[in-house]
Amino acid sequence: MIRLEKRKEPSKFWRIANPFLAVALTMFAGGVMFAMLGKDPIVAIRLIFFDPIFSETFASYSRPQLLIKSAPLILIAVGLAIGFKANVWNIGAEGQYIIGALFGAGVALAFFPAPGWYVFPLMVLAGALGGFLWAMIPAILKTRFNTNEILVSLLLVYVAERILAAMALGLMRNPDQPGFPGSRDLRRYEAAHNAELIANTGMHWGVVAAIIAVIFAYVMMTRHMLGFHVQLAGQAPRAARFGGVAPARLVVVCLGIAGALAGLAGMFEVSGPGGQVRIEFASGYGFTAIIVAFLGRLNPLGIVLAGFLLGLTYIGGELGQMMLQLPGAAIQVFQGMLLFFLLALDFQTNYRIRLTQGMRA
Amino acid sequence: MKKLLTAAVLSAALATPALADTTKVGFIYIGPVGDFGWTAGHDRARQELQDHFGDAVETSIVENVDYGADAERVMTQMALSGTDMIFAASFGYGPDVNAVAGRFPDVAFQHATGYIQEHDNISLFDARFYEGRAVLGHIAGKMTETNTIGYIASYPIPAVVSGINSAYLHAKAVNPDVNFRIIWTYSWFDPALEADAAETLIEQGADVIMQHTDSTAAVRVAEDAGVMAFGQASDMVEFGPNAHLSAIVDRWAPYYISRVQALKDGTWEAQNSWMGFAEGIIEMAPWNDRIPAELQEEADGLIAAIAAGEYHPFTGPINRQDGTPWLADGEVADDGALATMDFFVEGITAEFPN
Numbered sequence: 134m135i136r137l138e139k140r141k142e143p144s145k146f147w148r149i150a151n152p153f154l155a156v157a158l159t160m161f162a163g164g165v166m167f168a169m170l171g172k173d174p175i176v177a178i179r180l181i182f183f184d185p186i187f188s189e190t191f192a193s194y195s196r197p198q199l200l201i202k203s204a205p206l207i208l209i210a211v212g213l214a215i216g217f218k219a220n221v222w223n224i225g226a227e228g229q230y231i232i233g234a235l236f237g238a239g240v241a242l243a244f245f246p247a248p249g250w251y252v253f254p255l256m257v258l259a260g261a262l263g264g265f266l267w268a269m270i271p272a273i274l275k276t277r278f279n280t281n282e283i284l285v286s287l288l289l290v291y292v293a294e295r296i297l298a299a300m301a302l303g304l305m306r307n308p309d310q311p312g313f314p315g316s317r318d319l320r321r322y323e324a325a326h327n328a329e330l331i332a333n334t335g336m337h338w339g340v341v342a343a344i345i346a347v348i349f350a351y352v353m354m355t356r357h358m359l360g361f362h363v364q365l366a367g368q369a370p371r372a373a374r375f376g377g378v379a380p381a382r383l384v385v386v387c388l389g390i391a392g393a394l395a396g397l398a399g400m401f402e403v404s405g406p407g408g409q410v411r412i413e414f415a416s417g418y419g420f421t422a423i424i425v426a427f428l429g430r431l432n433p434l435g436i437v438l439a440g441f442l443l444g445l446t447y448i449g450g451e452l453g454q455m456m457l458q459l460p461g462a463a464i465q466v467f468q469g470m471l472l473f474f475l476l477a478l479d480f481q482t483n484y485r486i487r488l489t490q491g492m493r494a
Numbered sequence: 495m496k497k498l499l500t501a502a503v504l505s506a507a508l509a510t511p512a513l514a515d516t517t518k519v520g521f522i523y524i525g526p527v528g529d530f531g532w533t534a535g536h537d538r539a540r541q542e543l544q545d546h547f548g549d550a551v552e553t554s555i556v557e558n559v560d561y562g563a564d565a566e567r568v569m570t571q572m573a574l575s576g577t578d579m580i581f582a583a584s585f586g587y588g589p590d591v592n593a594v595a596g597r598f599p600d601v602a603f604q605h606a607t608g609y610i611q612e613h614d615n616i617s618l619f620d621a622r623f624y625e626g627r628a629v630l631g632h633i634a635g636k637m638t639e640t641n642t643i644g645y646i647a648s649y650p651i652p653a654v655v656s657g658i659n660s661a662y663l664h665a666k667a668v669n670p671d672v673n674f675r676i677i678w679t680y681s682w683f684d685p686a687l688e689a690d691a692a693e694t695l696i697e698q699g700a701d702v703i704m705q706h707t708d709s710t711a712a713v714r715v716a717e718d719a720g721v722m723a724f725g726q727a728s729d730m731v732e733f734g735p736n737a738h739l740s741a742i743v744d745r746w747a748p749y750y751i752s753r754v755q756a757l758k759d760g761t762w763e764a765q766n767s768w769m770g771f772a773e774g775i776i777e778m779a780p781w782n783d784r785i786p787a788e789l790q791e792e793a794d795g796l797i798a799a800i801a802a803g804e805y806h807p808f809t810g811p812i813n814r815q816d817g818t819p820w821l822a823d824g825e826v827a828d829d830g831a832l833a834t835m836d837f838f839v840e841g842i843t844a845e846f847p848n
Contacts, residue, residue: 191575194574302847302848303848306848310609312651312655312835313585314650318589407563408562408589411562411586412680413560413561448567451556451568451571452571454554454556455568455572456554456575460527460557461526461556461558462526
């Protein structure tokens with residue numbers, strides 16, 4: 134007979150092992166699915182996980198692309214993870230990402246076409262400020278009126294999307310392209326262009342910011358008092374209160390950091406790989422980053438690995454479609470499996486499966 | 495393992511030059527091939543292209559590609575994998591197509607409904623959807639009993655705006671009391687949003703739903719609500735056998751085949767083609783039986799007149815929404831004005847989004 138037993142303490146081993154096991158299971162189950170679609174599972178898995186990094190045809194291009202795709206995910210997820218550890222649930226990073234991009238692009242378009250070294254730094258500040266301010270709405274509503282930050286931050290994503298559409302159609306529309314929505318291409322405005330720092334490496338300022346954020350978050354969480362407060366508030370809220378942690382301040386700090394980082398990610402995207410303010414500029418980075426944060430166990434270094442893994446499935450997924458004619462939906466199922474297996478496996482972090490003999494009355 | 499990997503990579507690399515006379519054609523789509531609308535229309539043409547050339551052509555597709563960095567990456571990977579010609583099937587790929595085309599001058603780019611052409615390896619092509627919209631408007635104006643037409647619009651771009659104007663003008667011509675209600679979704683494919691929009695329009699009294707979005711959701715909602723609807727880009731009758739009056743069906747295949755043939759012959763060069771009923775690039779899905787026979791004849795007559803060049807859907811007098819004159823009596827809109835249209839015509843009460 135099978136019995137479930139709650140562990141006294143969550144298993145450290147499974148916490149670390151589960152993400153790897155989830156990847157292995159995803160490869161296996163994904164392989165079965167690809168085989169059922171009539172595709173060679175080995176080739177499919179190879180296209181998704183290996184070819185973007187190792188193939189002679191694609192790697193020189195897709196390795197840099199991996200940085201470009203993963204950097205915003207990592208930057209956003211690092212910020213989210215700090216909040217998640219303290220039980221502050223910011224689900225609206227997508228909105229903070231959009232507003233950060235609009236603030237950054239707004240500065241660029243206001244200065245256009247002036248040259249000047251100061252344009253880009255101002256955009257960086259504006260991007261962080263935009264994301265920060267947007268995250269302050271759920272923060273203040275929560276601390277003042279005790280609203281639920283999950284709902285408020287999520288619903289603000291849809292507000293941000295409407296503002297984005299209004300900007301792309303109105304205030305920020307490119308006056309030289311009548312009839313079509315979308316701003317000027319910031320990649321063609323040198324002072325505002327978030328260009329590659331070294332050609333063909335994918336290394337742009339957003340990647341640098343992601344690296345700094347990871348180091349900063351790691352030090353903060355392991356060495357700094359604030360990190361301790363965050364952990365304490367998440368694990369033992371009552372003890373935290375007695376220990377002098379002000380819950381309201383923690384909510385503001387957590388949402389503020391996550392908002393500023395998401396805003397930065399949006400700003401680096403709109404001035405670099407994205408290039409312009411478009412209605413469909415937001416492509417779900419803010420939501421995917423939630424998966425990245427959990428897949429990375431809310432640990433800054435784990436998030437780096439998780440960010441690259443998810444970036445890889447996107448880029449590899451496109452190769453799979455192109456080279457093997459895998460349907461786009463199969464790739465999405467494949468990505469979904471990853472989270473599914475992780476969540477399912479996490480069960481055994483907290484529970485133990487016991488085989489007992491005989492029946493009990 | 496490493497040996498295996500190297501062998502796999504090598505075989506992939508060797509496979510390409512072995513089929514040197516095979517033309518590789520890549521397609522990137524904004525929606526899923528299973529949208530039963532716009533993307534399905536392009537994929538139908540891709541299959542016809544494949545059937546026409548057989549082994550002489552190898553096609554590949556990537557679906558659900560967002561505008562921007564994703565599109566640029568997908569097209570670059572296609573170019574790197576030895577693709578000779580890339581069809582980019584949505585207007586918003588413009589900046590991305592131009593960026594990649596600049597880096598791969600030997601790859602021929604075919605951009606559907608495109609509007610930016612900075613390199614001589616980019617052809618733009620489009621269909622005169624406003625011709626079809628004129629026919630839909632005519633039918634809608636006669637069929638509506640509430641005098642309210644609901645219009646689900648995607649993006650306020652010239653192709654969509656000219657479609658709304660054309661439909662309105664021709665509905666108004668046969669029914670002076672007609673009123674258009676317009677909802678913008680700012681997306682091409684979002685079935686949930688399109689269904690919501692259709693429900694809202696029906697609540698507001700619309701009994702005919704038109705859409706310039708790609709899913710079948712609106713047709714299904716119309717069927718359930720017992721009102722009428724037009725499909726988009728493909729024949730959507732199976733999703734609303736009673737509701738579905740007709741649809742503008744896109745027929746890209748002849749154009750696709752001619753462009754690939756030109757590439758094979760070495761005569762391909764950049765063009766800007768805008769085709770309509772005359773070229774057979776659009777046609778109407780079979781009329782629903784609930785459309786009275788005489789109205790069917792009128793619609794057929796309208797199509798014939800447009801195809802023959804005897805009638806242009808934008809023939810003056812037409813005023814702008816604010817009442818200022820646009821086209822004088824008998825004046826016909828030129829293509830340039832239609833390709834950059836960013837205003838509603840007089841009589842449409844909805845505000846132009848900007």
